[in-house]
Amino acid sequence: MRKYLSYGGGVNSTAMMILLKEKGIQFESVFVDHGADYPETYEYVELLKNKGYKITVIKSGDWNNRIKGLDLTEYCKKYRIMPSRQMRWCTSEFKIIPMYAYFEKPCIVYIGFHADEYNRAKPSQDTEITNEFPLIEHDINQKGCVEIIKNAGLPVPMKSGCFYCPYQRVGQFRSLRDQRPELYCITKGIEDNFNERRLEQGKKEYYLKGDMPLDKLVKEYQKELFDGFRKPCQCGQ
Numbered sequence: 344m345r346k347y348l349s350y351g352g353g354v355n356s357t358a359m360m361i362l363l364k365e366k367g368i369q370f371e372s373v374f375v376d377h378g379a380d381y382p383e384t385y386e387y388v389e390l391l392k393n394k395g396y397k398i399t400v401i402k403s404g405d406w407n408n409r410i411k412g413l414d415l416t417e418y419c420k421k422y423r424i425m426p427s428r429q430m431r432w433c434t435s436e437f438k439i440i441p442m443y444a445y446f447e448k449p450c451i452v453y454i455g456f457h458a459d460e461y462n463r464a465k466p467s468q469d470t471e472i473t474n475e476f477p478l479i480e481h482d483i484n485q486k487g488c489v490e491i492i493k494n495a496g497l498p499v500p501m502k503s504g505c506f507y508c509p510y511q512r513v514g515q516f517r518s519l520r521d522q523r524p525e526l527y528c529i530t531k532g533i534e535d536n537f538n539e540r541r542l543e544q545g546k547k548e549y550y551l552k553g554d555m556p557l558d559k560l561v562k563e564y565q566k567e568l569f570d571g572f573r574k575p576c577q578c579g580q
Contacts, residue, residue, distance in 0.1 A: 353503035378414025
């Protein structure tokens with residue numbers, strides 16, 4: 344039976360990959376590229392590959408016919424939609440469905456929930472897929488994951504995730520605004536296009552984070568730079 348590791352490019356799945364490799368378990372690590380991870384995550388995947396870790400990278404649009412070959416950003420722009428805190432359609436369409444389509448079934452899938460996340464461990468809804476949770480089984484928490492990575496001589500990766508994920512903290516959007524202005528502009532454009540469509544439909548505006556638009560949110564909570572002058576980003580926000 345084939346064995347796969349669901350690799351997200353973050354701390355948990357990296358520690359799990361190291362753990363299973365050290366135990367001599369044969370598996371294929373699969374990273375789904377939905378096109379909107381932070382650049383640091385893509386760089387970390389390449390770092391691991393250069394150090395001999397075998398990671399299969401698949402494109403979301405190649406493995407889900409419903410999204411018609413588009414990555415997440417292209418999909419949001421084309422259909423004037425954005426990720427939602429209420430419905431995690433983006434995770435389903437751009438991560439889970441492509442990965443499950445790639446798997447040769449029946450198979451075992453290793454998922455990187457750590458010991459403090461035991462309540463998230465659920466059986467697969469696909470009867471041909473068996474989910475296993477090595478970090479929970481070995482009682483390894485978040486701190487233990489970090490230790491595994493450091494002991495392997497690797498840098499600890501940043502938390503993986505889409506750079507316009509609505510589950511991010513306000514501070515992360517603030518950092519995006521001033522450290523990655525080109526990504527902030529993409530994020531702001533997605534929110535603006537979505538709300539333009541909602542207004543055309545006679546609906547109220549709805550925002551990525553909180554109850555105010557992104558540009559107001561980051562200005563509301565961010566200290567001014569350079570004695571009151573904030574450097575402009577490419578979209579002028």
